[in-house]
Amino acid sequence: MAFASFSDFIAMGGYSFYVWLAYGISLLSVVFLVINTVSKRKKIFSQVEQRLLREQRIKAAENKEGIL
Amino acid sequence: MWKWLHPYAKAEKSYILSGKLMPWFLALALPTFIVGMVWGLAFAPADYQQGDSFRIIYIHVPAAMMAMGAYSTMAIAAFIGLVWQIRLAEMTVAATAPIGAVYTFIALFTGAAWGKPMWGAWWVWDARLTSELILLFVYLGIIALYNAFSDKVLAGRAASILTLVGVINLPIIHFSVVWWNTLHQGATITKFDKPSMATEMLIPLLIMIVSFAAFLGFMVLYRFRNEILQRESHRPWVIALVKSSSSNDSQGA
Numbered sequence: 645m646a647f648a649s650f651s652d653f654i655a656m657g658g659y660s661f662y663v664w665l666a667y668g669i670s671l672l673s674v675v676f677l678v679i680n681t682v683s684k685r686k687k688i689f690s691q692v693e694q695r696l697l698r699e700q701r702i703k704a705a706e707n708k709e710g711i712l
Numbered sequence: 713m714w715k716w717l718h719p720y721a722k723a724e725k726s727y728i729l730s731g732k733l734m735p736w737f738l739a740l741a742l743p744t745f746i747v748g749m750v751w752g753l754a755f756a757p758a759d760y761q762q763g764d765s766f767r768i769i770y771i772h773v774p775a776a777m778m779a780m781g782a783y784s785t786m787a788i789a790a791f792i793g794l795v796w797q798i799r800l801a802e803m804t805v806a807a808t809a810p811i812g813a814v815y816t817f818i819a820l821f822t823g824a825a826w827g828k829p830m831w832g833a834w835w836v837w838d839a840r841l842t843s844e845l846i847l848l849f850v851y852l853g854i855i856a857l858y859n860a861f862s863d864k865v866l867a868g869r870a871a872s873i874l875t876l877v878g879v880i881n882l883p884i885i886h887f888s889v890v891w892w893n894t895l896h897q898g899a900t901i902t903k904f905d906k907p908s909m910a911t912e913m914l915i916p917l918l919i920m921i922v923s924f925a926a927f928l929g930f931m932v933l934y935r936f937r938n939e940i941l942q943r944e945s946h947r948p949w950v951i952a953l954v955k956s957s958s959s960n961d962s963q964g965a
Contacts, residue, residue: 646757646764653754657764659829666768666825667753670775670818674927677814681934688941692954695945 723940724949726800730933737933741926748919756913768826770917773900774924776819779847780882782812782928786854787879790872802868803943805875806858807935811928813851820844831895839888840896843881850878864943 647653656663719725752770759766786808793801823841824834835841854871861867889898900909901917909917944950 645755647754656767657758659763659765662765662825662829663753663767666771666822669821669825670771673814673818673821677811677931680810681931681938684938685934685941688938688945689954689957692941692945692950693958696951696954 721798721800723800723944724947727937727940730937734930734933737926737930741923741930744919744923744926748916748923751916752920756916757910759913762830765826765829766913768822770920772819772822772826773917774921775815775822776844777921778924778928779812779815779819779844780885781925782808782815782932783847783851783875783878783882785932786812786875787882790875793868793872794876799865799868799943800940802872803939804932804936805854805872806868807939808932809851809854809858809871809875810935811931813848813855815924815928816844816848816851820848827895836895838894838896839892840885840894843885843888847878847881847885850874850881854878 654660720729748770753767756767758764786805789801789804789808792798793805820841823844827836828834854874857874858867858871861870888894889896898908901914941950941953
């Protein structure tokens with residue numbers, strides 16, 4: 645362990661602002677990337693789902709017209 | 713002998729294979745990330761000149777290395793895609809670019825946060841920093857170009873060509889600290905000599921590099937699968953996949 649106490653660890657030998665800023669922003673940008681990637685997958689799924697439902701509705705409407 | 717490779721030119725097979733590989737990359741990325749970060753932040757000894765500010769290296773160097781690694785991957789994929797007209801290779805280019813851009817941003821930002829206490833400036837216009845900034849712009853250009861076309865076949869080709877043009881920047885970044893006088897320190901690991909770093913500082917750095925590489929692999933596979941789904945969304949296998957996932961959702965609810 646390079647630090648005597650937890651408050652020493654947070655202080656980072658006087659460089660706390662720079663070290664935690666670097667780590668914090670890096671973590672944030674990775675989290676942003678993950679959210680963007682996962683939500684894209686969900687969006688594709690819901691788009692395909694909606695298209696399928698729309699096709700179903702169109703088919704149903706066509707069948708009705710055929711009966712009339 | 714190489715015939716086993718052939719089915720993977722088919723999107724569905726590649727989708728399934730990348731799905732199988734993804735958990736392995738994540739299983740490598742997460743533990744190495746935790747071990748490397750705790751080791752680097754709390755256990756590695758402070759630098760005799762830079763004190764504790766040097767701990768930024770544990771994200772700065774892996775991010776910068778993998779930003780260039782991601783670009784090399786894209787360049788190879790772009791070449792394969794253009795020469796042999798393989799759509800999946802072009803999808804790899806599109807899938808990798810955003811991750812490379814984020815890594816480049818991390819490298820630049822952590823570099824600034826490290827430069828301020830050590831050099832006294834957030835930013836200097838020297839060769840290494842400027843060429844890295846150009847890398848970020850090249851990444852953003854590739855992403856923007858790919859999104860500018862609604863025809864994804866054309867978009868993939870355009871993005872691949874831009875990727876190949878941007879390769880010229882890679883050696884410039886790598887050798888910038890040799891070719892020009894700069895504030896940025898020289899290579900620590902990637903040189904034909906002993907790494908200029910104490911072992912107890914170097915090991916967590918290597919662990920973090922592995923972690924960043926594995927996470928890059930994981931994210932590339934994830935986004936690659938997204939690209940496949942997007943482009944094949946009218947194919948029966950994707951429709952079957954969507955149907956089965958939505959029926960799972962309704963069972964769960």
